[in-house]
Amino acid sequence: MSGVQQFLSHFFITGPFEIGGDVSIGLVSIAILFILTRYKLWGWLWREWLTSVDHKKIGIMYLLAALLMLFRGGVDALMIRTQLAIPGNSFLQAEHYDQIFTTHGTIMILFMAMPFIFAMMNIVVPLQIGARDVAFPYLNAISFWLFFFGAMLLNISFVIGGSPDAGWVNYPPLAELRFSPGPGDNFYLLSIMISGIGSVATGINFLVTILKMRAPGMTLMRMPMFSWAILATCIDIIFAFPALTIALGLEFMDRMFGAHFFTVSGGGNPMMYVNLFWMWGHPEVYIVILPAFGIFSEIVPTFARKKLFGYTAMVTSLLLIAIISYFVWLHHFFTMGAGADVNTFFAIASMFVAIPTGVKVFNWLFTMYRGRIRTTIPMLWFLAFVPNFAIGGATGVMLAAAPADYQYHNSYFLVAHFHQVLIGGVVYGMLAGMYYWWPKMFGILLEEKWAKWGYWFFNIGFYVCFMPQYPLGLMGMTRRMYTYPAGMGWTTLNQISTVGAFIMGLGFIFIVWGIVTSILHPVKDTTGDPWDARTLEWSLPSPAPHYNFARIPQIEGRDAWWAMKQKGLTKLDDSTPIVPIHMPKSSGKPFIMGVLFFVAGFGFVFNWFILAALGMVGVVILLFSRSFEYDTDYYVPVDEVKHTEALYGRS
Amino acid sequence: MKRLKSPRKLGRWLLLGAASALLLTGCSPQQFSVLNPAGPVASSELQLIILSGVLVLVVVAFVIVLLAFIVGRYREKPNNNAPYTPEWSESRSLEIIWWAIPIVIVVVLGIFTGIKTFSLTRPPEATSNPMIVQVQSLDWKWLFQYPGQKIATLNYLEIPTGQPIEFVLTSNAPMNSFWIPQLGGMEMTMPGMQMRLWLQADKTGVYEGRGANFTGTGFAHMTFNVKAVPMATFTQWVSQVQSSKPALTNAEYQTLVKPGLAGVKEYSSYPANLFMKVVMKDNGGQKPMGLNGGM
Ligand code: HEM
Ligand SMILES: [Cu+2]
Numbered sequence: 001m002s003g004v005q006q007f008l009s010h011f012f013i014t015g016p017f018e019i020g021g022d023v024s025i026g027l028v029s030i031a032i033l034f035i036l037t038r039y040k041l042w043g044w045l046w047r048e049w050l051t052s053v054d055h056k057k058i059g060i061m062y063l064l065a066a067l068l069m070l071f072r073g074g075v076d077a078l079m080i081r082t083q084l085a086i087p088g089n090s091f092l093q094a095e096h097y098d099q100i101f102t103t104h105g106t107i108m109i110l111f112m113a114m115p116f117i118f119a120m121m122n123i124v125v126p127l128q129i130g131a132r133d134v135a136f137p138y139l140n141a142i143s144f145w146l147f148f149f150g151a152m153l154l155n156i157s158f159v160i161g162g163s164p165d166a167g168w169v170n171y172p173p174l175a176e177l178r179f180s181p182g183p184g185d186n187f188y189l190l191s192i193m194i195s196g197i198g199s200v201a202t203g204i205n206f207l208v209t210i211l212k213m214r215a216p217g218m219t220l221m222r223m224p225m226f227s228w229a230i231l232a233t234c235i236d237i238i239f240a241f242p243a244l245t246i247a248l249g250l251e252f253m254d255r256m257f258g259a260h261f262f263t264v265s266g267g268g269n270p271m272m273y274v275n276l277f278w279m280w281g282h283p284e285v286y287i288v289i290l291p292a293f294g295i296f297s298e299i300v301p302t303f304a305r306k307k308l309f310g311y312t313a314m315v316t317s318l319l320l321i322a323i324i325s326y327f328v329w330l331h332h333f334f335t336m337g338a339g340a341d342v343n344t345f346f347a348i349a350s351m352f353v354a355i356p357t358g359v360k361v362f363n364w365l366f367t368m369y370r371g372r373i374r375t376t377i378p379m380l381w382f383l384a385f386v387p388n389f390a391i392g393g394a395t396g397v398m399l400a401a402a403p404a405d406y407q408y409h410n411s412y413f414l415v416a417h418f419h420q421v422l423i424g425g426v427v428y429g430m431l432a433g434m435y436y437w438w439p440k441m442f443g444i445l446l447e448e449k450w451a452k453w454g455y456w457f458f459n460i461g462f463y464v465c466f467m468p469q470y471p472l473g474l475m476g477m478t479r480r481m482y483t484y485p486a487g488m489g490w491t492t493l494n495q496i497s498t499v500g501a502f503i504m505g506l507g508f509i510f511i512v513w514g515i516v517t518s519i520l521h522p523v524k525d526t527t528g529d530p531w532d533a534r535t536l537e538w539s540l541p542s543p544a545p546h547y548n549f550a551r552i553p554q555i556e557g558r559d560a561w562w563a564m565k566q567k568g569l570t571k572l573d574d575s576t577p578i579v580p581i582h583m584p585k586s587s588g589k590p591f592i593m594g595v596l597f598f599v600a601g602f603g604f605v606f607n608w609f610i611l612a613a614l615g616m617v618g619v620v621i622l623l624f625s626r627s628f629e630y631d632t633d634y635y636v637p638v639d640e641v642k643h644t645e646a647l648y649g650r651s
Numbered sequence: 652m653k654r655l656k657s658p659r660k661l662g663r664w665l666l667l668g669a670a671s672a673l674l675l676t677g678c679s680p681q682q683f684s685v686l687n688p689a690g691p692v693a694s695s696e697l698q699l700i701i702l703s704g705v706l707v708l709v710v711v712a713f714v715i716v717l718l719a720f721i722v723g724r725y726r727e728k729p730n731n732n733a734p735y736t737p738e739w740s741e742s743r744s745l746e747i748i749w750w751a752i753p754i755v756i757v758v759v760l761g762i763f764t765g766i767k768t769f770s771l772t773r774p775p776e777a778t779s780n781p782m783i784v785q786v787q788s789l790d791w792k793w794l795f796q797y798p799g800q801k802i803a804t805l806n807y808l809e810i811p812t813g814q815p816i817e818f819v820l821t822s823n824a825p826m827n828s829f830w831i832p833q834l835g836g837m838e839m840t841m842p843g844m845q846m847r848l849w850l851q852a853d854k855t856g857v858y859e860g861r862g863a864n865f866t867g868t869g870f871a872h873m874t875f876n877v878k879a880v881p882m883a884t885f886t887q888w889v890s891q892v893q894s895s896k897p898a899l900t901n902a903e904y905q906t907l908v909k910p911g912l913a914g915v916k917e918y919s920s921y922p923a924n925l926f927m928k929v930v931m932k933d934n935g936g937q938k939p940m941g942l943n944g945g946m
Contacts (some may be wrong), residue, residue, distance in 0.1 A: 406836020489682030
């Protein structure tokens, strides 16, 4: 009996925060179940969403997940900042604090930034290149559900088993069994490995989509810049993620089966992990920033009413960034002292990344030069991005000067740098994209009043929160300290920083509130082109019909839709006859696959190998059954296409 | 348009408030340890920090001013008669300028970075007999051994001024990082490896040292004071430790290795070969790695 009790008390974490977490998870789940049942929505949910292979719906589900994770990671951040507001604070104990910053970092990079970029590329790329879906729609659904259940696995660790607490980089030996016993760290490994399979699949999927499925006439050099950015991103994903998979896989074997890849005592070497991790980790920061660059490259020409400046240089710089980013990983651990020659090489390579990045910034500025700038919400986010990213890039170059990095490494100076590029770059970019394409996703326009309040609060909060962290680093404050004594001169700056974090929190609430009011009082986008934009997706009605294009358009130049509008067209050429449209069928298997991976992952986390085996066997059975399934696609009849088009007032 | 005004106005006030608050934080300049070097290594690194800071500041300021100018001049508003050229999208000469300027900056900074990187692997001053201190990071304490003096200290360092010191670093716990900002940048401590870090204090004083790489729950408490004193005082301190302090026994070392916090301690001696045993134990008994540079 006491054995059971002991098991339960380790299985269900009991503490004030966890019980709060349990209660809120319980309440939200009950509310969702109630609404679904009360309004008979189960069938709808299953048919329209859980089994959908439509890239637009998958994109929307990614977006929703990203916003939820932004909230969860944001709450973690506020707890961190609250703890640091006062020296010697006892709001959080070290154990808790360590878990919170670990999940904060892991969630923000892998379960917020990644799904956010996947959301944008899913929603936009096929529409922008004139395709009816991605190259492998079924695989796309699998990617989503693996991401989703990976994220769930990490999130439940808060209430079941305990959260990981070795930092988001999870270095051995700290992350090995000897120093991190218990299931916490397994949650980290399993959740990232599961969602990582999905990420690689997405990279392949979109690479093929972009290379093979462009509308006739859309040569690569006529392709919209966002699609170019995604192409570069996919190259990075495909070549970077395997390094992470291997690093985590080997660490998993160390922990699970007593291997010694990274445990020092058995002749292993933890530096191997550190190298592998950052061989993924550095390209990863470009995996999340390149799509943001792509988004800005769409927004700026649209709202400056001017052609993108230096298209060729923009493409060149994208590819240069994608390639150079493979040759800089060691700058994350200059202080491991690999030798002066090695450090010099990586220092200079890192600085070189700044050159194409700077070129992009100047090209955006000169796109606006002699244009006519409309300060809409997406454009405002771009204008806030520029100074932010300039400073973040600048401090990046300072960090890349290896001997100077010996003084910044692991200090709050570093923390300020990467938040400046990740928030000011990635988050601003994704929010800009969300505002920009929202009408295309849902067919409604977003209101501006709350959006502006959100914008200003988030922006000002950002500077108040993170600017003090640069001087804190120079005062010797290191990251991941759960507390610090008074009298170091750190107190006031930390307090300012905490205030800034809460201002950002308010900003987030305003942003969400703006979206909610827009949904409650919808203003329909009847034109399909509310911004008077330039690329192909705006030629379609909003939201786009499930087959996207009734007829695949013929492309004659860059900014295809703008060119058509210049010729006086108000919709795509509809003189050719409609033919039946070939589309993939929905399938429940990707969702079930996600569930099975979750079961297997959960089994591995607690070393319940029978459960893990059951889950994996299920996965294999599912793979086989899919291989022998031949009825996977269908044709949308001409009448149905005509009927749908007529509903949008088109023919 | 009226409604938009309020958040922006609020924004200005907040920004102003933040700026003045920063000025009034009351943190004295001395507390910026990285900017207050007390030895040649930290000074040399500070030079690079300043050089890189100035170079990038020029670019950042230029970008922000250009942004403000362009947005101010080309906003879409009635009667804006600034030029409008919607199709203009290429300019070879402009593009050459903004490829060239960053390249020049990076080359300049790169050259200085390279020179400094190499010079910092050597002792800060030519010396015939450098002093050696062996450093072990434990969970969650710092153990220092002085092989020349045959003494050891816990969570406390005393060093002579004007003397290059070769720190040899390892860990008998997760990886940490040995950092005394006023004396110079950090270097990782890793199990099974020995790393080298040259530091030197030129001014007497007490400097903060700390672990900079996260090692678990006690990590935040891994701080130590470094007392830099004239050579004569140092020698005196050494002989006093040798004569009046207890020895570090193997048994006591084993308790130090167990996770936990500890105060400051001094030891008149330590078990023979302790440092190398720690390095070799975690190295599976192979030839030790490391000592290949560091800075
Ligand atoms: C101008 C280009 C950039 C340069 C030269 C640069 C340089 C660096 C360097 C040298 C470090 C390591 C510092 C240290 O650990 O001591 C670093 C850390 C980091 N950078 Fe950048 N960076 C740049 C842009 C970016 C961008 C665009 C992002 C992401 C969107 C980014 C995200 C990060 C992150 C997340 C870390 C720290 C990861 C960690 O230790 O947890 N950086 N950067
Ligand atoms: Cu990097």
